[in-house]
Amino acid sequence: MAIIKFKDIWSSKPVYGSGLAAEDEGKYKYLTQSEINSFIITKYTNDNSKMLQKNDFLISRAGTIDVYYHNKDEEIAFAGYLVKYNINKNICLNKYFYLYCKSHMQELISLSSSGSTMPKLNPPDLMDWKIKIPDIETQKSIIDIIESNKELFLKYIKYIPLDNLENCKKKCQIIIDIIEPIENISFVLNSLKLKIINIISKYGDMILNYGKESFNLSKQKEEKFNNCYYSRTGEIGDFNNEISGYNYFKEPPSRAKILLTPNNLYISRLEGERKILFTKYKNLKNLIISSGMRGLYSDKYKYSQFSVLMSDSFFKFKEIYSTGTTMQGLNDKSLNIFFDKNKFNPNYEIIIKELFKLMSASTELLRKINLVQKKLISLLVN
Incomplete structure (x- = not known):
């Protein structure tokens, strides 16, 4: 497992999203900061200069800090408060790094600088962020584990170690054996x-x-x-x-x-x-x-x-x-x-x-x- 700076896994410079305002109608779906955790994109634009393709990865750079992984074949545009990071796939998989960021969200937020009205997290704030990256095969195995019960594991992702395969398996099994049954009881009782x-x-x-x-x-x-x-x-x-x-x-x-x-x-x-x-x-x-x-x-x-x-x-x-x-x-x-x-x-x-x-x-x-x-x-x- 390597401990490296975030900037050292960039394959090219980060790309800022489009500065154009979102529209109710347009040629392309337009991902805005407010919808990066939504299953439905409701805004549009006619600008195709800043587009996402499948497997692209974003971090919001102002306001509520969060991450987005584009797991769809459809190309969509992305807005100005979002930044696309081009990661060297020989070092780190985009999907793995998305999970890593979800797991280390508080650490990510702590790197933001204070703006006049809202927190800001631009590429310069992230360049020297030290991250723990296992080898590609381990990353793939960890992705497979999380994907096997994605909704449940993402809910508790901050408790799951993503830099060690055996520890990842152990924590995920605890979630399945102990936490999930309690959640099921709560769901039935709440209903x-x-x-x-x-x-x-x-x-x-x-x-x-x-x-x-x-x-x-x-x-x-x-x-x-x-x-x-x-x-x-x-x-x-x-x-x-x-x-x-x-x-x-x-x-x-x-x-x-x-x-x-x-x-x-x-x-x-x-x-x-x-x-x-x-x-x-x-x-x-x-x-x-x-x-x-x-x-x-x-x-x-x-x-x-x-x-x-x-x-x-x-x-x-x-x-x-x-x-x-x-x-x-x-x-x-x-x-x-x-x-x-x-x-x-x-x-x-x-x-x-x-x-x-x-x-x-x-x-x-x-x-x-x-x-x-x-x-x-x-x-x-x-």
Whole structure:
């Protein structure tokens, strides 16, 4: 295995992409930085001066740093924030180097220089990057291993050593034997959870205006918090009852005003969003969420009412009645209009309550499985 500088495997000077703006129509497909990880290219150009052929390799040079390997027979043009690197195929295979870059992405990003508005990674920044390159036959063998389960192995590529064939085999086998089964369990459980959410939503549509019971939901009060864990609205999933992250703050943002409380339902106020949160489990971290979410509770037929707030009918109402100048959303006045003008049928309360329990239990089980998965990933690091 050789340790060499990146510039020493160039067969010719790197080629910058076209500086022309992308068009909605044109003669040639036009790969832009925003679509290098997309399966579909939606932009076009009539300029054929900067074209990609099969097996060509690119690195983006500004903004979000990433790499691209052109594995198609179709020739396409590429845009100015992308650079084509012509690599000596007697030293390194383009596909191998693409995988190597994916595996060393953080190292690659660290080489970028700070621009006035965004990070920049031009060829001069990469010239002296020291890389570990095995012989061609080893590269081919490693490519074959990754290609055998490409989607899975690319997901964990940063944990897979690509400079040693035996170590590569070992780590990939750990992923197949341990990580993949956990992923499969998560996939099945998440699919079940989403089906439960959808059933609750359908019940909400079914019971709305098929009864004489008035809405009696109360709104959770907003409070001021310090020294707390806070989850931004952007870290709450859309209609999946899931929080993807949170951070500790001594002085949290001004919107951190809602304590996540068991057995309350939280819905997004913002137009176009269908974020919901519900749990029956104690909030161990006293997690705070944004006032962009509205907390609601009741002592009578609350699950029936919650299901209505998860229904398509309520979502359509929110789209119509959302107000605001900078951020359109549903305010308390609009919410009261919905409560005042509608009734619901409480006869399915027991069934809907059980569905909410299942939704909460599946969400909590998924959270624990994800924690186990993160610990198992440490096997790949060691």
